[in-house]
Amino acid sequence: MLWRALTEDQPGPKWAGLFAEYWPAYKRWWLKEGESARPTYRQCSSALALHMPELVPQYEALCQLAGGGDLAARFLSFYCPPPYLAGCSQAIWTGQEPVLVRNYDYDPKAFDCLIFKTNWQGRRVMGTSDGLWGLVDGMNDAGLAISLTFGGRREVGTGFGVPLILRYVLQTCTTTEQAGAVLARVPSHMSYNVTVLDAQRNYLTAMLAPDRPAVLTHAAVATNHQDHVEWVSHARFTSTVERERFLLHRLTLHKDPEEKFIGAFLRPPLYSTAFESGFGTLYTAVYRPRLQEMEIRWPGTVWALSMDDFFDSGRHVQIPGAA
Secondary structure: OEEEEEEOOOOOHHHHHHHHHHHHHHHHHHOOOOHHHOOOHHHHHHHHHHHOHHHHHHHHHHHHHOOOOHHHHHHHOOEOOOOOOOOOEEEEEOOOOOEEEEEEEEOHHHOOOEEEEEOHHHOOEEEEEEOOOEEEEEEEOOOOEEEEEEOOOOOOOOOEOHHHHHHHHHHHOOOHHHHHHHHHHOOEOOOEEEEEEOOOOOEEEEEEOOOOOOEEEOOOEEOOOOOOOOOHHHHHHHOHHHHHHHHHHHHOOOOOOHHHHHHHOOOOOOOOEEHHHOEEEEEEEEEEOOOOEEEEEEOOEEEEEEOOOOOOEEEEOOOOOOO
16 A cells, blocks of 8 residues: 655645546545435535535635536535445543554545645644545644544434544644534534544544434543444444453553553454455554644554654555455
8 A cells, every 4th residue: 555645734736636636536436326316516515514614615725626526516525425334443542641543444445545734724634534635533733633433323314424524623623622512513424433632631432423413422442333232243243342342451451551552453353454345454543632743553664743744755555455
């Protein structure tokens, strides 16, 4: 896998180049259920203005860079996209320097392999890209870190793809409390667990769903179910309960030191090799929000980045089974 780290303060030629590169594949995915299954541009833009109005100027600038086409604008709104599933485990290590650690388990053929740092509207944000301006995990310059896992439910409803919700949180929030308020009100089109950690050591996990109100919890661990298992076959396939118990033991019974706790994400049962089924571990992310530092880890490799020392670079990573 070829990973890239790119920085561009304002949308410009780098983002336009990424769009030209990724759009054909994203367009096929977005239209896989037919164009009529996706909302109109008016519905998309109206929903964005209603629920995330602060993003509208950025959205319009990106649509212009993308060529101003109708399909691209509808896709970039992230409103009511096709359903998609991911595995993932995430947890807050609550030691002397709090750390958010997560594994991202997904199909390697449907992944951006991109770490993107921006300074949109005066807020510096860096994180793992999805959908060209959404994020599956990330951190801002206020020391707020965030990541997601799939919530283990089949329901699909009216709402936004969660990567844009994460982007919105990082663009507009500075504390866990503020993030919780946003996560409770912005509709998500599927069920996800979103974990947030701020520079004051406060954290939460929000259980989002398209068919019931979000639930804000003080859970330090999230895998692929919510209060209880609702999709039994998915839970068995992904070992969500076993992974949750393993992490809780690491935080409570064993109380691992930081490096040992992070290292556990690179081994079973947290580390997955089910790439042929679309749920292999593509990377482990480590966020230290008070230090403004992040790492992307693979077995035997650590890629360290920071908010103040971030430059364009790349890594070739060989992950057995993830070709």
